[in-house]
Amino acid sequence: MSNPPAADPAVAVDGLVMRYGEKVAVDALSLTVERQTITAVLGPNGAGKTTTLETCEGYRAPQQGSVRVLGLDPVRDRTDLLPRIGVMLQGGGAWSGVRAMEMLRHVARLHANPLDTDQLADRLGLGDCGRTPYRRLSGGQQQRLGLAMAVVGRPEIVFVDEPTAGMDPQARRATWELLEELRRDGVTVVLTTHYMDEAERLADRIHIIDHGRLIASGTPLELTRGGADTRTATIRLVVTRPFPAGSPESLRQALGAGTEVTLLDELSLVLSGPADASTLAKVSVWCEANGVLPESLSLGQRNLEDVFLELTGRELTP
Amino acid sequence: MSLDQRGSFSPMPGAAPFSRMVAAQAAMEARLMLRNGEQLLLAVVIPVIVLIGGVEGAHRLGKTFAHPAVDVFTPGVLALAVMSTAFTSLAIATGFERRYGVIKRLGSSPLPRSGLLAGKIGGLLVVEVLQVLVISVVALALGWDPDPGLLAAALAIVLGTAAFAALGLFVAGVLRAEATLAAANLIYLLLMAGGAVVLPASAYGAFGNVVQWLPSGALGDAMRQALIDGRTDWLDLAVLLVWAALGTFLTARTFTWE
Numbered sequence: 001m002s003n004p005p006a007a008d009p010a011v012a013v014d015g016l017v018m019r020y021g022e023k024v025a026v027d028a029l030s031l032t033v034e035r036q037t038i039t040a041v042l043g044p045n046g047a048g049k050t051t052t053l054e055t056c057e058g059y060r061a062p063q064q065g066s067v068r069v070l071g072l073d074p075v076r077d078r079t080d081l082l083p084r085i086g087v088m089l090q091g092g093g094a095w096s097g098v099r100a101m102e103m104l105r106h107v108a109r110l111h112a113n114p115l116d117t118d119q120l121a122d123r124l125g126l127g128d129c130g131r132t133p134y135r136r137l138s139g140g141q142q143q144r145l146g147l148a149m150a151v152v153g154r155p156e157i158v159f160v161d162e163p164t165a166g167m168d169p170q171a172r173r174a175t176w177e178l179l180e181e182l183r184r185d186g187v188t189v190v191l192t193t194h195y196m197d198e199a200e201r202l203a204d205r206i207h208i209i210d211h212g213r214l215i216a217s218g219t220p221l222e223l224t225r226g227g228a229d230t231r232t233a234t235i236r237l238v239v240t241r242p243f244p245a246g247s248p249e250s251l252r253q254a255l256g257a258g259t260e261v262t263l264l265d266e267l268s269l270v271l272s273g274p275a276d277a278s279t280l281a282k283v284s285v286w287c288e289a290n291g292v293l294p295e296s297l298s299l300g301q302r303n304l305e306d307v308f309l310e311l312t313g314r315e316l317t318p
Numbered sequence: 319m320s321l322d323q324r325g326s327f328s329p330m331p332g333a334a335p336f337s338r339m340v341a342a343q344a345a346m347e348a349r350l351m352l353r354n355g356e357q358l359l360l361a362v363v364i365p366v367i368v369l370i371g372g373v374e375g376a377h378r379l380g381k382t383f384a385h386p387a388v389d390v391f392t393p394g395v396l397a398l399a400v401m402s403t404a405f406t407s408l409a410i411a412t413g414f415e416r417r418y419g420v421i422k423r424l425g426s427s428p429l430p431r432s433g434l435l436a437g438k439i440g441g442l443l444v445v446e447v448l449q450v451l452v453i454s455v456v457a458l459a460l461g462w463d464p465d466p467g468l469l470a471a472a473l474a475i476v477l478g479t480a481a482f483a484a485l486g487l488f489v490a491g492v493l494r495a496e497a498t499l500a501a502a503n504l505i506y507l508l509l510m511a512g513g514a515v516v517l518p519a520s521a522y523g524a525f526g527n528v529v530q531w532l533p534s535g536a537l538g539d540a541m542r543q544a545l546i547d548g549r550t551d552w553l554d555l556a557v558l559l560v561w562a563a564l565g566t567f568l569t570a571r572t573f574t575w576e
Contacts, residue, residue, distance in 0.1 A: 057426050079430060083333040087426035092419030095350055102346075109342040110427045112332030153428070156329040185327035 008071030010035045010157050010188040015065030018051050025051045027212035038189040040203035048212035049192035053159050057087050086155035088146045094134040101130035111153035139166040157188040196304040215311045224302045233275030234306045235299050239292045242266040254286045333428030343437025348444040360402045369395040392457040393541035394516035399449040404479040406506040409486035413498030467544035474540035477558035481533045484565025491573035509534040533561040
């Protein structure tokens with residue numbers, strides 16, 4: 001017996017390099033997506049998420065490195081691969097005059113065993129706007145139609161690019177539930193997002209990309225724990241007057257070597273590291289000694305936002 | 319199948335048979351073309367107005383041809399209708415499909431590019447059949463008495479469609495959507511007025527020697543030869559074939575799907 005193709009990971013990106021002119025969009029990126037998981041590719045706008053996704057979808061050939069989806073080459077094996085994947089683009093993708101359900105039925109007809117389009121539309125709350133021309137749909141409705149088009153062909157893997165951008169909270173939750181249901185039914189979901197809560201809530205595994213490079217990978221828990229088993233916390237300090245020069249260094253000394261100090265701007269910084277009851281007191285003492293007046297001092301578990309901040313020195317969401 | 323049951327999304331991928339995909343795409347293209355008011359104007363209303371106006375105008379001005387005016391004008395009006403659909407409508411529609419990401423979206427569906435192209439051609443032919451029906455009915459009501467060079471006319475329509483569609487895709491592929499809209503309409507108007515579509519090349523005097531080599535002149539002339547004299551004009555058909563080859567070459571070199 002030959003090894004069944006199911007042994008291949010859903011997506012294997014190896015050393016991918018993509019350039020637009022001089023600009024390097026994806027820089028030696030390697031990542032793997034296991035089957036039947038939800039995997040989030042997280043990063044700020046312009047990090048190379050969409051380019052990576054579009055290479056997996058066969059829209060672009062890798063300039064260097066390789067991409068395999070379900071063990072196939074997305075460009076060379078396009079004909080075999082396309083029926084097996086579902087794609088939700090970041091926007092557009094329908095004629096301006098086409099009616100919502102007409103578009104969904106059209107995509108369904110291109111597949112051998114499509115889902116029931118009426119039930120799918122109801123499920124995504126598109127029942128009321130079935131006869132509405134695409135150009136008159138709200139942004140959220142267009143997004144949901146895009147998601148419906150991605151899943152209607154019963155794919156093995158769906159690529160969704162910023163699926164909830166522009167959605168109201170209710171539609172957002174409905175979309176998350178649908179993606180979770182897809183995973184439960186055995187579909188692999190690869191999503192790009194710049195929303196931390198989306199990645200944290202949905203993803204089994206998160207790949208954080210910045211400037212086209214993979215800067216961290218892991219489960220949400222692994223990432224927020226920082227890999228170590230110690231209890232870590234995040235303290236945000238906002239002050240009323242600019243920090244004196246050398247503040248990050250002196251704070252680090254006051255709190256101990258395990259603490260990371262990241263200056264966000266002249267009035268705020270983030271500390272992360274091992275924390276106990278004395279940590280806040282030490283910060284207060286340092287403030288007093290350095291003549292700064294705290295405006296707010298908040299303590300929380302490390303979240304993905306903090307992880308990103310530590311890794312890049314920047315906030316993820318502007 | 320119920321979406322409420324567990325396992326309802328369980329993968330069952332597969333492409334529909336090629337013929338079904340092409341039929342779906344052709345039906346969609348034709349529907350969208352017929353639903354669009356401007357395109358319908360271009361496809362049916364303008365040719366019918368040209369036909370009635372030409373016949374009535376010739377009658378009022380007392381202008382006579384070797385054949386009744388309606389017999390002279392109808393083949394050219396059919397050629398005009400083909401030009402409007404295969405060139406102008408196709409170019410505009412494709413230009414906006416690129417703009418709106420439709421072609422990109424379909425590019426990740428099971429429909430291969432050959433299927434998309436076949437669907438587009440199918441959609442064009444559906445619309446052209448409707449145009450020919452409407453124009454023929456109006457012409458017959460005006461007393462049209464065609465010489466049944468039907469095979470030659472059909473050949474001219476097919477080659478004319480190929481030539482204009484290839485050129486239309488070329489325009490849509492190199493220009494932005496708005497520029498395509500403007501260029502496709504402008505070229506259509508110029509060819510309608512000066513391209514020997516409705517009026518024979520001989521009506522243009524010395525300039526006729528030039529316009530007969532245009533796809534519009536060749537198509538109009540081939541239609542007139544077929545439906546007035548029942549003749550197959552191989553030179554005109556060859557001219558259309560060359561334009562089709564040139565358009566295909568240019569499109570293949572320049573067209574991008576996004």
